[in-house]
Amino acid sequence: MVQVTQPLTHDAMQIPFRNGLFDPRMGNMDPRQSPCETCGGDSNECQGHPGHIELGASSLGRALTLRAGVPVYNAMLFPHLIQLLQAKVRQLRVFN
Numbered sequence: 053m054v055q056v057t058q059p060l061t062h063d064a065m066q067i068p069f070r071n072g073l074f075d076p077r078m079g080n081m082d083p084r085q086s087p088c089e090t091c092g093g094d095s096n097e098c099q100g101h102p103g104h105i106e107l108g109a110s111s112l113g114r115a116l117t118l119r120a121g122v123p124v125y126n127a128m129l130f131p132h133l134i135q136l137l138q139a140k141v142r143q144l145r146v147f148n
């Protein structure tokens with residue numbers, strides 16, 4: 053699995069950087085590009101391959117979090133978090 057550490061996506065010739073967000077090992081979205089480096093498929097055949105970002109550990113993570121060790125939350129999960137907290141508060145009221 054590709055670890056994305058490069059904050060830049062393409063060089064001056066518009067070639068994707070290795071370990072960048074468009075690393076050719078994670079798939080090929082452009083039919084003009086060479087085949088995917090992982091499966092060999094073209095843009096119609098390759099469904100993409102996962103990559104990951106170590107937030108707070110990589111240069112890209114530091115660029116995103118501004119400093120190492122800052123927790124990052126998925127805002128899409130906030131409604132579930134609120135429901136859990138509300139349920140816990142109701143449960144605590146029963147015992148008080």
Ligand SMILES: [Zn+2]
Nearest residue numbers: 079088091098
């Ligand atoms: Zn592929």
